[in-house]
Amino acid sequence: MPDALSPTGSGDLATLMTDIGRRARAASAMLATAGANQRRSALVAAARHLRAQADTILAANAEDLARASDLASNLRDRLALSPQRVEAMAQGLDDIAAQPDPVGEVMEQWTRPNGLHFSKVRVPLGVIGVIYESRPNVTADAGALCIKSGNAAILRGGSESAASSAAILACLRQGLADVGLPEDAVQGLPTTDRAAVGHLLRMAEYVDVIVPRGGKGLIARVQEDSRVPVLAHLDGNCHVYVHQDADLEMAAAVLLNAKLRRTSVCGATESLLIDGAIAARALPRLVPMLLEAGCAVRGDGAVQAVDPRVTAATDADWGTEYLDAVLSAAVVPNLSAAIAWINRHGSHHTDAIITQSQAAADQFLAEVDSAIVLVNASTQFADGGEFGFGAEIGISTGRLHARGPVGARELTSFKYQVRGTGQVRP
Secondary structure (H helix, E strand, O other), rough: OOOOOOOOOOOOOOHHHHHHHHHHHHHHHHHHOOOHHHHHHHHHHHHHHHHOOOOHHHHHHHHHHHHHHOHHHHHHHHHHHOHHHHHHHHHHHHHHHOOOOOOEEEEEEEEEEOOOOEEEEEEOEEEEEEEOOOOOOHHHHHHHHHHHHHOEEEEHHHHHHHHHHHHHHHHHHHHHHOOOOOOOHEHHHHHOOOOOHHHHHHOOOOEEEEEEEHHHHHHHHHHHHOOOOEOOOOOOEEEEEEHHHOOOHHHHHHHHHHHHOOOOOOOOOEEEEEEHHHHHHHHHHHHHHHHHHHEEEOOOHHHHHHOOOOOOHHHHHOOOOOOOOEEEEEOOHHHHHHHHHHHHHOOEEEEEEOOOOOOHHHHHHHHOOEEEEEEEOOOOHOOOOOOOOOOOOOOEEEOOOOEEEEEOOEEEEEEEEEOOOOOOOO
């Protein structure tokens, strides 16, 4: 069986997928019981191979980009690698390796009056299937986080990034082999046949969790079809709200970064809300700034009145993740209205308030129902690396198990270990 992603597969697909599942399950048992130092060493070795194979990875990425010439610009940005991005992947592996090991961590412990001692201990989830689009760096991030947390990974990247992902995956597998761990702890699907995803979603005997990372269509399909629990990463319709007590120079700097630093990431701001109390001052400062920086603005009547280059926003704009240099903007009466707007139109991903009022900041933090809520900071900090996790497997917008950036600790469950001295229950 191929040891990395490849553009073509062979043999009966159901048999192939079952074999991948069995190999992953066997590898997960070995990885879960490996020592923390061995898993850490595998990641350090994989980072070393990424650096050594940078030219090979970039050549593979050039092949992918050539085949994907018709991709939208935001998707090409996600697909494209550079020496700096390859080094960032390698550094991410080093950072994950340096994190405290989550496996075996005692979360709580207590002793009952009858002498029984209880411990709540972190354990790996088992086998994690990761389905993603466009971004080959997810191969490194997802594989590394699974290794760190003692989980086996089955990775299904997008067909447009097949060559890049294969080259990256080979480095992860070599890192495992270097320290005596099974290469099958990280596998890629050796086919771009979409039917393979259907098989993966039904492999409840071998797969414990599915993590989809991509557009709404992918997420919807996975959630509808999967027989395996899903840890969902939904779209990022992120907001910046400029409160009446905001420092406008701070607001300008944060907004410019939040929208335009990288428009293709899920933490990019897509919607701007301005408090009505300062709209007369804030709109002339912020709207032309965005337009002159190359960002199209779609606004309500108040925003359109500021600059003729602003186009009218439709109802659909308020809920759109553009992933491009486009922003919707509206004026809201007050803080409570802004919170209600975000909770209605947002995707519960990442939202920020700009304010010098502690009371307003506290209310926003408490009442905005999003996985990440910021005060006076760019929404582009919605990233596991910026949280100190080294990387993330996705930003979970659900409420169960994990929420926000999903790092190594979030890829664990727990079990109770109970120690006694011969107690019997009366």
